Amino acid sequence: MSAGVDTRHAIASARSIVVKIGSSALTSVAGGLDTGRLDALADAIETRMQAGSDVVVVSSGAVGAGLAPLGLRRRPQDLATKQAAASVGQLALAHAWGTSFGRYQRTVGQVLLTAEDMARRSNHRNAQRTLDRLRALGAVAVVNENDTVATAELRFGDNDRLAALVAHLVGADALVLLSDVDGLYSGDPRKDPAAQFIPQVDSPEDLDGVIAGSGGALGTGGMASKLSAARLAADAGVPVLLAAAADAASALAGGAVGTTFTARPNRLSARRFWVRHAADTRGDLHLDAGAVRAVVGRRHSLLSAGITAVDGGFDAGDVVALRDPSGAVVGRGVVAYDAIELGAMLGQSTGNLAPELQRPVVHADDLVSV
Structure with missing residues (x-):
């Protein structure tokens, strides 16, 4: 058929x-x-x-x-x-x-x-x-x-x-x-x-x-x-x-x-579906090449170590756009931290963060590629 x-x-x-x-x-x-x-x-x-x-x-x-x-x-x-x-x-x-x-x-x-x-x-x-x-x-x-x-x-x-x-x-x-x-x-x-x-x-x-x-x-x-x-x-x-x-x-x-x-x-x-098609994005996370490969290629959670910059005044629970080094949108996800909190975490490995900050920035279950 x-x-x-x-x-x-x-x-x-x-x-x-x-x-x-x-x-x-x-x-x-x-x-x-x-x-x-x-x-x-x-x-x-x-x-x-x-x-x-x-x-x-x-x-x-x-x-x-x-x-x-x-x-x-x-x-x-x-x-x-x-x-x-x-x-x-x-x-x-x-x-x-x-x-x-x-x-x-x-x-x-x-x-x-x-x-x-x-x-x-x-x-x-x-x-x-x-x-x-x-x-x-x-x-x-x-x-x-x-x-x-x-x-x-x-x-x-x-x-x-x-x-x-x-x-x-x-x-x-x-x-x-x-x-x-x-x-x-x-x-x-x-x-x-x-x-x-x-x-x-x-x-x-x-x-x-x-x-x-x-x-x-x-x-x-x-x-x-x-x-x-x-x-x-x-x-x-x-x-x-x-x-x-x-x-x-x-x-x-x-x-x-x-x-x-x-x-x-x-x-x-x-x-x-809501994350990908229905929700408005409240900000942007800029990722390095390694983070792009991890979240888009291997569908892993996004960690703070792979984030190079943050744009927007979003809160924890908002949907943000994920951008590659060229600025192109490669994904969307529900962010676990607000913009101010995340700004102090950029580029840091999870082990160097306080225990309450060691969860993923965007969990794989809340992330979609575009």
Whole structure:
């Protein structure tokens, strides 16, 4: 069995699945929410749930749903107007999902998240518990970025990345990204007639020569964000299907549509995934060549002897970036000391330190290479 067929089978048989739906699949600038298209998506999701799968929905469309009611003719560029449109659109979007799933006597729970919620370990765990409990109670969790409070500095940037993070957060067996494109092409097929369709991605080498563009009039994503999110999820151990929202029924039923992304064989633990993809870094540790070989090549804990410099005002328990002698980031990890304390330990061997300072600076269990 080929990797692509195996991935499609894994997605078709997944017991837990995250389905992300793009703005263009739900809204238009002129008309706001398209309830007909939303109902068709809910039908496909309900069919999958009736087949025995838990489904979490990551739904874009809040800003787009708020444009028409506010008399806006295009997606706003300034933050305040975006947040105003989102505040109107979130209400309409949640009501529409609730009404649509209500046809099947399904209860919908809205979960609004910001990048900070994923970056903070306590908020991350709280979100996980909420989503797990909603699924246990038979409700449909509809997740969106909390656009009304997210700032430019604290955004996921698009709901594709949010969906990839949620997929790992809930321990999903598969991620399905639905939008206005039917899969991955080597270029934009609307502009380049020679662009080739790519049915499966098994390794980074399969993406050589692929040109991915940015978002459209209603969304912040585009193929570049979808590709980035698919690679993030696959790297974390979650198989991915990228398909058109119009093909949702077939995509969720295991049909031969879209592009699959093969997952890495070993899934990252929740903590290591958080360190690698979700947490913000609060500072930098500069390593000598020997330390880089130890922590990246041999996956050893980082000791003070291999650290040459410290940047940032981090505290013990924060995530920091690990940089090689050239300044390139080679890893991330949870640091065991604050910046001031660590500054006095630089370059010293463990045996020369006080007993309370002889634990690793970053333990191997809390360290990931990048």
